[in-house]
Amino acid sequence: MVPATETVLVVDDEQGILEALADLLREEGYRVLTASHGREALERMAEVKPDLVLTDWMMPVLDGPALIERIQGDPALRHISVLGMSAVDVNGLKRLHPGMEFLQKPFDIRALMKQVRKVLDAHRAREG
Amino acid sequence: MSPTEQHPPAFDRIATGVPGLDPILGGGLVASGVYIVVGEPGAGKTLLANQLCYEQARLGTRCLYVTLLAESHSRMLANLRSMSFFDASQLPQRIYYVSGFRVLEEQGLPGLLELLRREMRNHGAGILVLDGLVQAQEAAGSSRDFKKFIHELQVSAGLTRFTALLLTSSVGPTVHPEYTMVDGILELRERTVAMRSWRELQVRKFRGSASLSGSHHFRISEAGVEVFPRLESVVSRSQPPDWGTQRVRFGVPTLDAMIPEGIAAASTTLVMGPPGCGKTILGASHLAEGLRLGEPGLMVSFYEGPDRLLHKTANVGLALGTAVKEGRLALHWNMPAECNLDLVAHTMLEDVRKRGVKRLFVDGLSAMVETSHEPARISPFFAALTQELRRNGVTTFFTLETPRLFGPDMDVPLGTGLSGVAENLLFMRHLELNGRLRRLLSIFKLRDADYDPTLREFLITPQGIEVQPPFQPSPELLLTGIARFPGNHS
Numbered sequence: 370m371v372p373a374t375e376t377v378l379v380v381d382d383e384q385g386i387l388e389a390l391a392d393l394l395r396e397e398g399y400r401v402l403t404a405s406h407g408r409e410a411l412e413r414m415a416e417v418k419p420d421l422v423l424t425d426w427m428m429p430v431l432d433g434p435a436l437i438e439r440i441q442g443d444p445a446l447r448h449i450s451v452l453g454m455s456a457v458d459v460n461g462l463k464r465l466h467p468g469m470e471f472l473q474k475p476f477d478i479r480a481l482m483k484q485v486r487k488v489l490d491a492h493r494a495r496e497g
Numbered sequence: 498m499s500p501t502e503q504h505p506p507a508f509d510r511i512a513t514g515v516p517g518l519d520p521i522l523g524g525g526l527v528a529s530g531v532y533i534v535v536g537e538p539g540a541g542k543t544l545l546a547n548q549l550c551y552e553q554a555r556l557g558t559r560c561l562y563v564t565l566l567a568e569s570h571s572r573m574l575a576n577l578r579s580m581s582f583f584d585a586s587q588l589p590q591r592i593y594y595v596s597g598f599r600v601l602e603e604q605g606l607p608g609l610l611e612l613l614r615r616e617m618r619n620h621g622a623g624i625l626v627l628d629g630l631v632q633a634q635e636a637a638g639s640s641r642d643f644k645k646f647i648h649e650l651q652v653s654a655g656l657t658r659f660t661a662l663l664l665t666s667s668v669g670p671t672v673h674p675e676y677t678m679v680d681g682i683l684e685l686r687e688r689t690v691a692m693r694s695w696r697e698l699q700v701r702k703f704r705g706s707a708s709l710s711g712s713h714h715f716r717i718s719e720a721g722v723e724v725f726p727r728l729e730s731v732v733s734r735s736q737p738p739d740w741g742t743q744r745v746r747f748g749v750p751t752l753d754a755m756i757p758e759g760i761a762a763a764s765t766t767l768v769m770g771p772p773g774c775g776k777t778i779l780g781a782s783h784l785a786e787g788l789r790l791g792e793p794g795l796m797v798s799f800y801e802g803p804d805r806l807l808h809k810t811a812n813v814g815l816a817l818g819t820a821v822k823e824g825r826l827a828l829h830w831n832m833p834a835e836c837n838l839d840l841v842a843h844t845m846l847e848d849v850r851k852r853g854v855k856r857l858f859v860d861g862l863s864a865m866v867e868t869s870h871e872p873a874r875i876s877p878f879f880a881a882l883t884q885e886l887r888r889n890g891v892t893t894f895f896t897l898e899t900p901r902l903f904g905p906d907m908d909v910p911l912g913t914g915l916s917g918v919a920e921n922l923l924f925m926r927h928l929e930l931n932g933r934l935r936r937l938l939s940i941f942k943l944r945d946a947d948y949d950p951t952l953r954e955f956l957i958t959p960q961g962i963e964v965q966p967p968f969q970p971s972p973e974l975l976l977t978g979i980a981r982f983p984g985n986h987s
Contacts, residue, residue, distance in 0.1 A: 382596040383569055405599045427570070429563075429595045429616050456571035457588040474571035 375489055376400040378419040380410040380436065381454075382428040386474075390423070397482055407431025411439060414446055421489055423472075426455035426462065434466070450492040452484065508705050511624070511660050514552020514582060515545055517724035517843075518698070520731065521713060523706035526681070530705065531651045531661045533630065533676050536685030541696065541715070541722045542664040543573065544580070545685070546626040548721045549662060551582045554591035558623040561616050563597045565609075565629030570594040581720050593620050597627075601636050606646040609633060614653055623659050630665035634675070644675050651678065680704040685715070690870055695837060698724050714839045725839040729874075732881040737763070737888040744946075745856075745892050748786025749779065751964035755940065755949035760921050764944055765883045765893045767862075770925030774936055775957050776896040777801070779925075780858040781810040782961055783894045784826060785817060787856035794826045794856045795848055799836065799864030803828040806860075814960045827852065833864035838874075841865060842882055849889050857886060862897045876917065883918045895919065899926075920944035928954075938964060 377399045381387040384405070391401045402419060404410035408431040410422065422440065426433035433453055440446045452470050455462060459471035472484055510525035519525045526532060526549075534542045550560040564570065573594070577583045588594075595616060601609045617625055627633070637643035647663075654661050663679070676682055682701040687694050697712040709731065715724040744759030753759065760766060766783075768776050784794040798806060806828065807818050820826035827848055831841055848854060859865075869875055886893050922941035927934055939952045951967040 382599065383564075384596065384599050384602075386569060386571075427589050427594050429597065429600070429612050455589075456569075456574045456594070458585045461585065461588075475569075475575065 374400070375421075376402065376417060376419040377421045377423055377485065378402045378404065378410060378413055378417075380404045380407065380422060380424040380428070380433075382406055382425060386425075393478060393482075394485070397485075399485075407433070407436030407439070410436055414440075414449070418446070419449060420492055421450045421452060421485065423452050423454060423485065426453055426457060437466075437469070448496065450488050452488050511549075512552055512556070513545070514548040514555075515722050515724060516720060517713070517715070517726055518545075518722075521698070521700060521709040521724060521726050522681075522703060523708055526660055526662075527705040528660055529654050529658050530680035531647065531654050531663065532681040532683065533663045533665060533679050534683045534685065535665050535676075537687070538666055540685035540687065541717050542685060543567070543628060544577075544717060545683075545722045546628065546662050546664055547573075547577055547580075548582055550592050550624060550626060551584055551587060553624050554587040555584065558591075559620050560592045560624035560626065561613075561620055561622040562592060562594045562626045562628065563613060563616070564594065565596070565598050565601055565627070565632040567628045570596070579719060593622070598629075598632070601632060606633060606637055606642060609636075610646060610649055610653075613650065614657075617653075617657065617659055625654075625659050625661040626664065627661065628664045630663040634665070634673075640675055644678065647675065647678055651680075677702075688870075693835075695870075714837050716837075716840070725837070725843045728839055728842045728885070729877045729881045732885045733888060737884060738890070740887075740890060746786055747779065748782040748789070749962045749964065751955075752779075752938070752962065755951075755953070755964065756943060756946055758946045760892070760943060761945050762892055763887045763890045764920040765886070765895065765918065766921040766923065767895045767897060767919035768923045768925060769897045769899050771899050771927060774925040774927055775955065775962060776898075776925060777806070777860050778810065778813050778815070778957060778962055779923075780860055780894045780896055781806070781813075781815050781817065783892075784856050784858050785810075785815045787892075788817070788820045788825055792855035793852045794820070794858070795829065795845065795852075795854045796826065797829045797831070797841065797845055797857070797859045799831050799833040799861040801860070802830050812959065813957060813962075824852075827854075831864070833861070833868065836864065836868050838865060838869055838878055842878075846885055846889075849886065849891055854889075854891055857891050857893045859893065859895045862895050866897075880918050937968065 377394050379387060379390045379394065379401060382405050387403050387405060391403050394401045402413050402417060404413050406428040410424065424433045424436055437451055440449055440451060452472060453462065454472040454474055456474040459473045462471055463469065470484065470488060472481055509528035511528055512525045513519055534545060536542050550562060553560055597609050597612050600612045613625060633646065634643050637646065650661060681703040684699045684701050685696065687696050696715045698715045699712045700708040709726055711727050711730060713724050713726050715722055740761065740763040743762035745762050746753040746759045768779060770776050784796060787794050810817050817826055821828060829844060849857065866875055883893065921943045924939050924941055926937050928937050935954050937952055938955050940948045940950060954965040954968045956963045956965065
């Protein structure tokens with residue numbers, strides 16, 4: 370079980386994926402927030418600061434790269450860890466965004482949870 | 498028209514990237530048009546729309562693909578990855594997938610319309626695909642609201658110059674009255690007769706230019722959707738070129754001797770006869786003669802596979818294997834149960850044009866006839882096929898099996914349509930005489946050439962076909978298959 374205080378914000382425009390991911394993360398013990406695009410994610414973060422943003426790449430209104438740019442450009446948000454996910458070949462995205470961690474859709478659930486845990490552990494170590 | 502008057506500008510066309518579809522549409526989709534693609538689930542709509550996107554992305558146009566309660570993007574991309582047109586490097590810069598379902602659920606059609614306009618503008622996209630129009634239709638409060646949505650989308654497409662493809666499953670009538678305002682409607686459907694099914698595409702409406710009418714066969718392969726325009730709708734209506742006095746020979750000296758001038762170049766010869774009478778060997782001789790003269794050849798078969806045909810012809814002195822290896826002769830084999838008229842014709846004509854084929858041998862025409870689901874189509878199909886072959890200067894040799902080996906009934910399948918368009922008709926049959934099986938050949942008609950009309954026995958030897966001198970028994974009885982020597986009427 371994970372610390373109950375850890376909050377993950379899941380951002381995806383595909384409703385089915387958003388709901389499924391939220392359910393899976395809740396079952397693992399995380400507190401989960403959802404948003405269907407980047408702008409909605411920023412609105413959520415104005416209310417609650419998550420420990421991790423798990424964001425899709427291609428979304429309407431405000432997409433993954435734009436959301437990350439906003440997070441990294443905002444002193445109040447830049448401490449939040451971000452994990453990208455996409456149906457597009459993530460190796461190509463890694464080359465375009467070095468230093469970013471990505472998950473390839475469709476997911477292997479165990480790999481997804483492992484990756485989420487890894488990023489959050491690094492976050493906790495960093496934040497003390 | 499005075500010199501100061503101007504022709505209206507021709508429509509810009511959008512290449513669909515779907516093999517065979519652009520010719521049906523008169524050159525492609527009309528730019529800034531709104532099109533509906535309708536078909537049952539699994540009909541190939543998503544594939545077709547993605548082909549359009551990848552083709553346009555390849556040409557430098559950005560595309561936005563919006564789904565509404567369709568399969569997930571990851572599932573869709575997983576399915577597309579095995580397709581030859583898929584190019585991962587176009588994602589996400591030139592092809593962008595988003596879901597509009599939540600917006601539709603929460604904000605209805607006005608919200609969806611706003612999302613489409615905004616995303617098209619943000620991505621600088623020239624192509625919009627909306628996959629799942631049926632969801633939008635169901636979300637509309639009324640038929641009027643849905644019409645208004647399509648109308649406003651159409652206005653946006655015209656103003657900001659994008660081309661839209663709206664994909665929808667057929668609910669109720671295939672073509673709803675609400676669809677009448679769009680620029681074109683393509684219907685994809687699957688038809689089934691007995692155990693066999695096939696796919697058809699029909700252009701139900703197309704503004705801007707003429708399109709090829711009727712149904713066109715299509716298949717789904719690793720190339721995506723491939724359409725084979727109905728042959729009758731694509732052949733040129735103009736008269737084929739006059740091949741003048743050019744003559745060709747069958748390559749069987751004793752048969753050619755019966756036709757001193759030879760047969761007309763680019764003509765069509767139909768040889769009818771029962772199984773095993775030598776039709777294939779005569780057709781192969783025709784090809785071998787062309788190869789000897791440096792003419793590329795093509796053999797299309799349905800029953801005997803290439804290896805067996807090469808072995809069979811080698812046994813009678815026709816060494817075609819080398820020509821196959823050198824690319825001077827191609828062998829196309831089709832499974833008789835699954836072949837399709839337009840697909841066979843398309844493959845055949847493509848090779849004819851590509852390699853400049855001058856001699857064609859189609860062995861086992863009955864397979865082509867039997868594969869057609871519409872008997873009324875056989876005549877116009879073969880008329881179109883022979884017309885196109887003639888236009889390309891191809892001298893064609895067809896064989897058609899007659900069902901009976903012996904007996905007084907001839908069962909000539911004249912209803913197939915080909916006998917009407919073939920300029921040259923030869924007939925072969927078996928004859929039992931004095932306890933020995935003999936093969937007979939006769940020329941029924943030849944276009945623009947004198948010929949020896951006598952009935953001839955012929956032999957198949959290790960050197961090929963040898964036509965014998967005129968046969969002696971009572972000729973008036975020979976075609977019945979029951980021969981008697983003169984004076985013997987018992």
